[in-house]
Amino acid sequence: MPTPLPTLTAELRDQWDLLRGRLEDLDHDVLAEPSAVPGWSVADLVAHLGRSIAAFSACEAQPAEVEPLSLGEYLRGYAMGAEEITRAAKTLAADLGDDPLPRLDELSEAAFERLAALTEAGPDAVVLARRGPITVRDLVLTRIIELVAHGYDLATDLPDPAPVDAGARRLAAEALLEALNWASGYDLQVGDEVAWIKTATGRLTWADAVAAGALRPEYLSDGLPDVSRFLPLI
Numbered sequence: 001m002p003t004p005l006p007t008l009t010a011e012l013r014d015q016w017d018l019l020r021g022r023l024e025d026l027d028h029d030v031l032a033e034p035s036a037v038p039g040w041s042v043a044d045l046v047a048h049l050g051r052s053i054a055a056f057s058a059c060e061a062q063p064a065e066v067e068p069l070s071l072g073e074y075l076r077g078y079a080m081g082a083e084e085i086t087r088a089a090k091t092l093a094a095d096l097g098d099d100p101l102p103r104l105d106e107l108s109e110a111a112f113e114r115l116a117a118l119t120e121a122g123p124d125a126v127v128l129a130r131r132g133p134i135t136v137r138d139l140v141l142t143r144i145i146e147l148v149a150h151g152y153d154l155a156t157d158l159p160d161p162a163p164v165d166a167g168a169r170r171l172a173a174e175a176l177l178e179a180l181n182w183a184s185g186y187d188l189q190v191g192d193e194v195a196w197i198k199t200a201t202g203r204l205t206w207a208d209a210v211a212a213g214a215l216r217p218e219y220l221s222d223g224l225p226d227v228s229r230f231l232p233l234i
Contacts, residue, residue: 002137003171008140012144014167015151020101022154023101026158028098035157036203037150042154044090046093047089047090047100048085048089049104050100051092053147054110062127067126067133068133068135070182072178075145075179124136145175145201148164149234152197191215191216195208195212195214200234201234206226206231
């Protein structure tokens with residue numbers, strides 16, 4: 001049974017608040033250093049977090065007859081928009097300057113206000129987001145995935161533990177599994193949430209995923225199929 005939309009939005013808020021609080025621990029000298037995302041500085045990554053949550057502010061409600069993309073289809077659009085995503089992150093990072101947190105707070109406050117309005121239409125209402133039409137429920141899931149994946153990216157620049165909420169991590173892992181099962185036709189289960197999230201988002205190789213037990217078949221007797229051709233999902 002799908003996770004209720006209020007639960008999804010609450011977990012998204014928890015993950016954002018955790019990340020935002022931990023960003024206070026970032027040394028300003030680190031902002032100009034390379035991040036765990038190739039080609040991005042830590043400042044670029046922080047700016048991208050703000051732009052990720054601000055996706056709600058950029059949404060427009062759509063008529064009921066508009067067909068939404070599936071979660072998997074929407075996630076696949078990231079690759080096609082990679083250059084634009086990088087350009088936008090770097091432009092926003094330059095705009096935020098050496099003290100990005102106040103502006104991040106403004107972006108997130110506006111975003112959560114817009115999200116509250118969008119949820120009034122229900123989880124299956126369709127909105128036009130940056131990568132195409134998508135349901136409100138699935139858009140919230142994409143934001144959870146973004147914040148969790150980049151929480152692990154930021155972990156290399158922050159004191160332990162990684163700034164990832166356990167509930168958000170579970171939802172991100174399940175959503176990415178849903179996208180994989182949709183694409184592959186297999187019925188797999190998550191074995192290790194962290195390893196699976198990092199694999200699905202291109203942070204771990206398939207060989208590393210197998211070694212870490214990231215996924216497992218529904219029935220052990222079936223064996224784990226090689227799904228590397230579907231990866232990364234993002």
